[in-house]
Every structure is written in C-alpha cells, then in structure tokens.
Amino acid sequence: MVRRWTGGGIVPHGEDLTYSIMIGSNDETFSLPSKIVYQRVHAALGRALREIGIATVLTEMNEPKLSEDCFANPVVSDVIENGKKIAGAAQRKTRSGLLHQGSIQRENLNGKFRSIFGKLLAKRLITNNIEMDILSAAEKLAAAKYATGAWLRRR
Numbered sequence: 001m002v003r004r005w006t007g008g009g010i011v012p013h014g015e016d017l018t019y020s021i022m023i024g025s026n027d028e029t030f031s032l033p034s035k036i037v038y039q040r041v042h043a044a045l046g047r048a049l050r051e052i053g054i055a056t057v058l059t060e061m062n063e064p065k066l067s068e069d070c071f072a073n074p075v076v077s078d079v080i081e082n083g084k085k086i087a088g089a090a091q092r093k094t095r096s097g098l099l100h101q102g103s104i105q106r107e108n109l110n111g112k113f114r115s116i117f118g119k120l121l122a123k124r125l126i127t128n129n130i131e132m133d134i135l136s137a138a139e140k141l142a143a144a145k146y147a148t149g150a151w152l153r154r155r
Contacts, residue, residue: 015107017114021100021121030098034091039077041100044120045087046079052113054106056081071105081106 021041023030029037039058046056059074066072071085079087089102118125145151 017104017106017109019102019104021102023098023100025095025097034093034098035076037098037100038089038091041089041102041121042077042079042087045102045104045117048113048117048120049079049081049104049106051116052110054081056086059085070103079104 023037029040032040042058046058049056056079059076059078059080062076063074070088070090074080074085075088078085086106087102087104089100091101092099
C-alpha cells in the first residue's frame with residue numbers, strides 16, 4: 001500500500017499503466033478549474049485509446065460511491081470501456097502547480113498509445129532519462145520518508 005500525494009481511492013497496480021502530469025503555476029492551463037484539466041486529460045486519453053482500436057467514452061455524471069476502490073466509483077470524465085471504468089485519476093493543486101496522477105487499468109498499452117497520448121497533451125514532447133544520482137536521492141527519500149508507517153497512514 002502507498003499513499004499518493006493526490007489522495008483518491010484505492011488503486012490496484014500490476015498490469016496497469018500509471019502516469020503523472022505536472023503543470024507549473026506559470027502555465028496557462030494552471031488557471032483552469034481542476035475539473036476542466038481532469039476532463040481535458042481524460043478526453044485526450046480516451047482519444048488515444050480509440051486511435052489504437054479501444055472503444056471508450058467519458059462518464060457524464062458521478063456514479064454512487066460503492067467502495068474505497070477507485071475503479072468501482074466512476075466520476076465525471078472518467079474513461080469507460082464496455083460499461084466499466086478503465087481510467088481514473090486524482091489531482092493536487094498548490095500555489096506552485098498541479099499534479100495529476102492517473103492509472104489506466106488495461107494491459108498491453110504500447111509505445112504507439114503513449115506517443116499518441118503525449119502528443120494530444122502537449123505541443124512539444126521532450127524525452128529524457130533520469131540520472132543515477134537523482135534516482136539514488138529519490139530512493140533514499142522514499143525509504144526515509146515515504147515508506148514510513150507515519151506517512152502511509154496519514155490522511
């Protein structure tokens with residue numbers, strides 16, 4: 001179990017594809033209401049899925065909350081395939097930016113999907129590798145703070 005900065009319901013991970021989008025406070029998108037950002041991201045996600053042959057629609061209204069499981073509770077703009085929620089997300093907005101973290105509960109989403117999704121979200125894509133010293137620092141921070149019981153149980 002992990003606790004995400006963005007909160008949200010319980011999300012099973014394994015064969016899913018997870019992603020994070022960070023929008024700085026200087027970006028024009030930051031000034032939009034979070035619900036609009038959520039809808040735009042999921043509209044792009046749904047379109048990318050349709051372009052690789054997966055028929056999807058966006059939820060138009062909130063469903064009743066059935067459990068703490070994120071994928072049991074579709075909300076407006078979640079991505080639906082064959083009546084089942086396959087993509088959801090949560091957001092956290094601060095003065096410095098917005099973090100959108102999502103999960104697509106679908107196997108075998110290849111590089112073509114990722115490329116289409118990225119191009120639908122951004123005017124310019126920059127790919128980069130994370131340097132080993134940054135990964136090492138992240139691992140130390142994760143162990144010292146984010147893997148602690150106090151962090152994981154905090155709400």
